[in-house]
Amino acid sequence: MAAPDRINDLLAVPNPVDGDVRHARRSRRSKGFVAGLVVGALLLVGGGGAAAYFGYRMSLDNNVEKLDPFAELDPTTRPSTEPVEGPTAPVNVLVLGSDSRISAGDPNAWEAGAQRTDAIMLVHLSADRQTAAAISIPRDSWVPIPGYGEAKINAAFSYGGPSLMIQTVENLTGVRIDHFAVTDFESFTTLTDSLGGVEITVPDGSGGSVRQAMTGEEALAFTRERYALANGDFGRVQRQQAWMRAIVAKVNNNRRDPLKMTRFFDAVTSSVAVDKELTIDAMQELFDSARDISTNEITFMTVPYSGTGRSADGQSIVELDRATFDPLMQAVAKDELPDFLAANPDAMDVLPAVVQ
DSSP, X not given: OOHHHHHHHHHTOOOGGGSOHHHHHHHHTTXXXXXXXXXXXXHHHHHHHXXXXXXXXXXXXXXXXXXXXXXXXXXXXXXXXXXXXXXXOOEEEEEEEESSSSSTTOTTOOOTTSOOEEEEEEEEEOTTSSOEEEEEOXXXXXXXXXXXXXXXXXXXXXXXXXXXXXXXXXXXXXXXXOEEEEEETTHHXXXXXXXXXXEEXXXXXXXXXXXXXXXXXXXXXXXXXXXXXXXXXXXXXXXXXXXHHHHHHHHHHTTTOHHHHHHHHHHHHHSEEEETTOOHHHHHHXXXXXXXXXXXXXXXXXXXXXXXXXXXXXXXXXXXXXHHHHHHHHHHHTTOHHHXXXXXXXXXXXOOSSOO
């Protein structure tokens, strides 16, 4: 297949001979957000041929720090996977935002207690590749941590790194984690600026709302604020989700700009560490299979919680609402999340259009 045809195939862009191109592009404008993440690399095919394309892919793969967090886990104690009847299986990715990606650029140089994680998100992609969800777990959630007793969930990352964090989340949720990714918060600045900034809808102070343009530094400050928010850490979680939604939208809108997307790919791959199985090839296969999911088909939510409280030793903690949390996670594990959300619309803390 010629390189330009490969681009059209992966981006789901109709060939001009196939009909009304302008109408088709309008109808697909909100589609392919995942495929949009690899557009910069794909566009190099048309300009430089397959050699440049594969060379760039190798460069991106070399940028990414690799981990093997699943090696230390006992496979007999991990959640089982549901039988898969279709051509693809659901995928669950544990994504962390940390104050430092791993340790001085070396993912193997783990130092217990030296890292924290301020953002914890379980990303679920349905087997039919029609829906996706990003489910945030507040960092102060009071949960059992294997070998350490009850503590805030972000302590798992500090105590034992990615492996203990995966084990903690799997034990808590009953959901098997397929992939792991961690990025540092400073990358908020780089990723945002690589796309020329983002726009997030916020209150305008008079009961309405306004689309606020943010630079990287502004986006970082926006996502890290919590003391000035009426709902504290819960508000910060929603701000992080709003930034993520804005990034997805900006990528989708700029996916035909090779220079901007190249900068974005370089920024993404230089600021993330992933499990060793999540190679560039694996990412592209995943992206291709999910290219028809639109931004409106991604649900951003926070896990159900009953409120805040104090631990026995006086720490401020988030108490999970297990009566709703457990059925939610069962729905994720069984790949039945859309049905659960439809049946429990008022029980979920879903990201609103306007973020405080």
